[in-house]
Amino acid sequence: MVFPEYRPRRMRRNETLRALIRETTVSASQLIYPLFIVPGKKVRRDVSSMPGVFQLSIDQLAGEAVELRELGINSVILFGIPDRKDGVGSGAHAKDGIVQRAIKELKNKAPGLVVITDVCLCEYTDHGHCGFLINNEVDNDTTLEILAKTALSHAQAGADIVAPSDMMDGRVAEIRAALDEHNYDMVPIMSYAVKYASSFYGPFREAAESTPQFGDRRGYQMDPANSREALREATLDVEEGADILMVKPALAYLDIIAKLRDEFDLPLAAYHVSGEYAMIKAAAANGWIDGERVMYEAMLSIRRAGADMIITYFAKDMARLLLK
Ligand code: PBG
Numbered sequence: 593m594v595f596p597e598y599r600p601r602r603m604r605r606n607e608t609l610r611a612l613i614r615e616t617t618v619s620a621s622q623l624i625y626p627l628f629i630v631p632g633k634k635v636r637r638d639v640s641s642m643p644g645v646f647q648l649s650i651d652q653l654a655g656e657a658v659e660l661r662e663l664g665i666n667s668v669i670l671f672g673i674p675d676r677k678d679g680v681g682s683g684a685h686a687k688d689g690i691v692q693r694a695i696k697e698l699k700n701k702a703p704g705l706v707v708i709t710d711v712c713l714c715e716y717t718d719h720g721h722c723g724f725l726i727n728n729e730v731d732n733d734t735t736l737e738i739l740a741k742t743a744l745s746h747a748q749a750g751a752d753i754v755a756p757s758d759m760m761d762g763r764v765a766e767i768r769a770a771l772d773e774h775n776y777d778m779v780p781i782m783s784y785a786v787k788y789a790s791s792f793y794g795p796f797r798e799a800a801e802s803t804p805q806f807g808d809r810r811g812y813q814m815d816p817a818n819s820r821e822a823l824r825e826a827t828l829d830v831e832e833g834a835d836i837l838m839v840k841p842a843l844a845y846l847d848i849i850a851k852l853r854d855e856f857d858l859p860l861a862a863y864h865v866s867g868e869y870a871m872i873k874a875a876a877a878n879g880w881i882d883g884e885r886v887m888y889e890a891m892l893s894i895r896r897a898g899a900d901m902i903i904t905y906f907a908k909d910m911a912r913l914l915l916k
Contacts, residue, residue, distance in 0.1 A: 616896045618888070620664035620914055624708060624861070625907035627656065627668050628799050629694040631675040641795035642866055643873045645905050647673065650690075650697050657702035663911035667706040669755060669903055670694055671800050674716055680724060681713035685741040692749040699750040708782060709746040711739055711756040711767070720804040722758040722812060730812055732760050739763050740770035747776040755838070757784040759812040764832035780835035782861060786822040786848055789813035792841045792867030799866065822848045823855055830856060839899070841865040843890060846897040853898025862899035864890065869905040884913060 603609050628647045630637070635649035648656060660668065672691035674683035683689050691709055698707050713735070714722045723735030735758065743754040744767075754771075756763050764783050771779050789810040797803040814821060826837050837856060839849045840863035849862055872890065876883025887906050894902050904910070 616892055618891045618895055618902075618910065618914070620907075620911040621666055622895070622901045623665055623907040623910060624667040624669050624901060624903040625660060625665055626671060626903060626905060627653070627694075628671050628673065629653075629690050630673045631690060639795065639799040641798050641870050642905060643877070644909070645799060645869075647799065650694050653694060653697050654701035657698060657705055659908070660705065661702065663908055663915070665907050665911050666704070667708060667901075668698070669708040669710055670698075671710050672715060673801050677716055677718040679718055681716035681738060681742075684711075684713050684716040685738065685745040687745065687748075689745070692745055695746060695749040695751050706752045707750070708753040708755050709743075709751045711743045711746065711754050712758045713738060713742070714758075714802040714804070715800050719806070720802055721807075722809065723760060728806070730760075732762070735760050736763055736766040740766045743767040743781075744770045744774055744776070747771055747774070747779045751779065753780045753782050753836070755782040755784060757787060757840075759784065759787050759809075759814070761828075762832070764829045764834050768833040781833065782836035782838060783829040783834035784840055784863070785826045785829040785834060785837040786839045786845075786852065787813050788816045788841065788845065790816060790841050790844075790865070790867075792844070792865045794867050795870045796866035816844075819848060819851065822851065826852055826856060830858060834858065836861055836901075838863060838903075841868060842894045842899070842902070843868050846893060849894065849897040849899050859900045860898060861901045861903060862894045862897075864894060864902055864904040864906065866905065872906075884909070888913060 603613050630647040632649045633651055637647040639645045670691050674690050695707055712722050714720055721730050723730035746754050764781055836859045838861040839845055842862040842864040872886050875881045891910055
């Protein structure tokens with residue numbers, strides 16, 4: 593069927609027709625909201641490069657959970673900022689560590705909320721790298737042990753899902769083994785399987801206070817130029833026992849999301865990262881774009897590329913828009 597018999601505009605004439613043939617949807621239950629937890633009491637501190645995002649102390653979490661539930665958002669991912677950092681990131685697996693206490697508080701006050709934890713050392717090391725250093729290089733295999741300990745401590749505190757974001761080789765297998773050995777065989781691993789060494793993480797490092805003190809993360813995170821390598825990374829994580837795969841960042845890597853969607857049948861997450869959020873917020877604040885519509889378009893595009901779920905600082909704004 594070709595023009596003039598076929599006219600695609602017929603089905604675009606009004607919103608009800610458009611809604612009828614809409615192929616992709618975004619719902620609040622697919623959104624995961626990141627929370628930055630800091631020590632102290634009654635802390636609700638602005639992150640200047642991420643308008644609308646705050647560092648929160650543990651006492652703020654119950655209120656936060658109520659707000660999320662009212663918006664229909666069922667999942668959060670936690671990042672902790674400890675009061676002390678050291679060379680080996682011991683705060684990451686401390687029994688009474690910041691994230692461990694935050695998990696307990698949330699599971700206590702909002703048992704229905706899915707609590708995902710970011711498993712990484714960069715917020716806990718004084719050098720800001722994601723692992724244990726030997727001769728100023730992150731040593732893979734020593735780091736695996738610390739990561740496994742960290743994931744286990746999250747599970748013991750009650751985390752529903754652990755999400756390693758460090759990009760060490762072999763960490764999914766190591767974490768799976770540690771969890772299983774301690775009878776946490778029902779705790780899933782959401783693997784940051786394809787995480788690029790991206791400059792879009794800038795604002796996050798302000799929020800999480802995790803900027804590397806020397807060098808960068810290109811020795812462990814992926815080169816943005818590579819696409820076939822994404823399949824190899826994801827294949828390894830599937831073989832090691834990942835339950836959910838993730839691609840990060842999202843918008844500049846929609847081709848990677850689509851590729852993973854085609855190649856794997858595991859649930860797929862995309863992380864719409866801090867820089868992606870900050871860019872939209874900044875342009876909207878200048879009146880250069882319609883922030884709400886650009887946000888919606890970004891979320892739709894990530895879903896259309898094939899992501900089942902989206903980690904995004906826009907979760908609340910998006911859920912509010914869906915309720916309108
Ligand atoms: C590492 C981690 C990072 C992000 C999530 N987990 C930062 C990094 O790798 O430097 C970035 C998220 C964002 O930019 O929103 N623990």
